[in-house]
Amino acid sequence: MLAATIALTACNVGPKYKVPATTPPPAYKEAAKAVDEKSNTTFAPGQPIDAIPRGAWWTVFADPQLNALEPQVETANQTLRQADANLRAAEAEIRVRKADRWPTLGIDPSLGAGRYTTGQPYFNSSPGLAATASTTQYPIEINYEADLWGTVRRNIAAGKEEAQATAADRVNILLSLQATLATDYFDLRASDSLQRLLNDTVRQYEEALRITTNRYNGGISPKSDVTQSQTQLDQARVLASDIAIQRAQYEHAIAVLIGKAPADLSIPDSPLDTNAPPPVVPPGLPSELLQRRPDIAAAERRANEGNEAIGIAQAAFYPSILLSGALGYASTHAISSVISPASAVYSLGPGIAYTIFDGGRRKGIKDEAIALFDRDSANYKQTVLTAFQQVEDNLVGLHVLTDEAAEQHSATASALESERIFNNRYVGGVDTYLQVITAQNTALINERNDIDILRRRMDSTVGLIMAIGGGWDRSQLPPQ
DSSP, rough: HHHHHHTTTTTTOOOOOOOOOOOOOOSSSSHHHHHHTTTTOOOTOOOOOTTTTOOOOGGGOOHHHHHHHHHHHHHHHHHHHHHHHHHHHHHHHHHHGGGGSSSSSEEEEEEEEEEEEEESSOOOOOOTTTTTEEEEEEEEEEEEOOOOSHHHHHHHHHHHHHHHHHHHHHHHHHHHHHHHHHHHHHHHHHHHHHHHHHHHHHHHHHHHHHHHHHHHTSSSEEEEHHHHHHHHHHHHHHHHHHHHHHHHHHHHHHHHHHHHOOOGGGOOOOOTTTTTTTOOOOOOHHHHHHHHOOOHHHHHHHHHHHHHHHHHHHHHTOOOEEEEEEEEEEEEOOOOGSSSSEEEEEEEEEEEOOOOOOHHHHHHHHHHHHHHHHHHHHHHHHHHHHHHHHHHHHHHHHHHHHHHHOOOOOHHHHHHHHHHHHHHHHHTTTSSSSHHHHHHHHHHHHHHHHHHHHHHHHHHHHHHHHHTTOOOOOGGSSSO
16 A cells, blocks of 8 residues: 555646746847947847856946945845845745655653543443553654645645745845945946036136126126126035035945945045946847846746645645554553553554535635736736836937937037137126126036936946846756
8 A cells, every 4th residue: 555655646736837928029129229220339139148247247347446345235235134034944944845755753652540430421340441540651653644646746846946936036136236236336426426526616616706706896897797606606515515415325325235334334436437438238139038037037936836836726626645653552550561562552554534525615725826826927927028128228228328428428518618718708808797607507517417427327237237137047046
């Protein structure tokens, strides 16, 4: 019977798993646009992305300060520590489920005494039954439920799939934290650029105020020129002071991401170089995205886990076989006489259990499992679609911003030239100071736009790297 039971454990009831069908496009639309329109970007649909460093993807920016900060996320971030704990718990759960493959072995010794009354119903007053009795038992018990229909195997497989999904979740959390740090870092550097611009502007406006004051004192210019110049200088000082708030908040956010109190981190000023564009990141093929995104891997693993749940629910419709046995000593005499051949006892036998009627409970559990599998399958497909969208969004952002940066550079150069011309004309007495102020405001706006566009390009580059998985691929999942 034991041999037959072992042979039957090869059975698995329930559906076989198939990865929910998705149809990736042959190429990214926005990457193809960048090539077709012959813009300054160099995205190509078929370019591989293996050149992105696996894990340390941020090194493509060649920024020593960023290279020093990013590794600290994995070693000190507390959100990641939570993900690590979740992964350890999922791995421990596999060990718990694997224990169901083996019989349970235990010992249940007991020592008891009792007295019986002859007045109780059906009391047998034969010589073999005394009014008082003591019992001593030392049994070793073995129980084993045969996995005839694959319930245990599917439960273990579901645990392994959940562990893989949890491992992918950890990678996704790590990638998100690293990308957030990189974005905050480049926003901080953009704040440094803006701070430098505004500090230079304040010095420029102070010089303009000195000139207009001298001209007023010399009777060449009206008092209104001085007040306009003073107002413009005060406004620039306010902007220069206010930017310090943003800069400090970015630094505080970076400190928390690397597991430090804000007071323990100081990042030196390092303005962005507006003449140094961000690195070009090829997106690869859409079909590769299914292997490179950890959130896609996690969603697919949970869909597989849901399929195992259907099989477990289906197995409940079949009978179960329980093998049990006990071996030990039992005696109603003194303890010293228990452990003797005459006191040896044993029991051994199979049992079969089958639920005939349960009011629809099993069917309800199976229908619920099917519905949850459909939910997980839809979540997987939605995750894939969202991933394609995120890549396309960042591609179009980089494509447009690259062209916009070139146009903005030209506009800034023209605005600075206009400012120089109007300032000279004012000094020469040809134009009013209002035209100088207008030209100065226009130049400042364009210079700020230069910085902001570069900041957005850096952020979009980080976003694209995250959207394509940051150099990760599915082969890095823990083995089944």
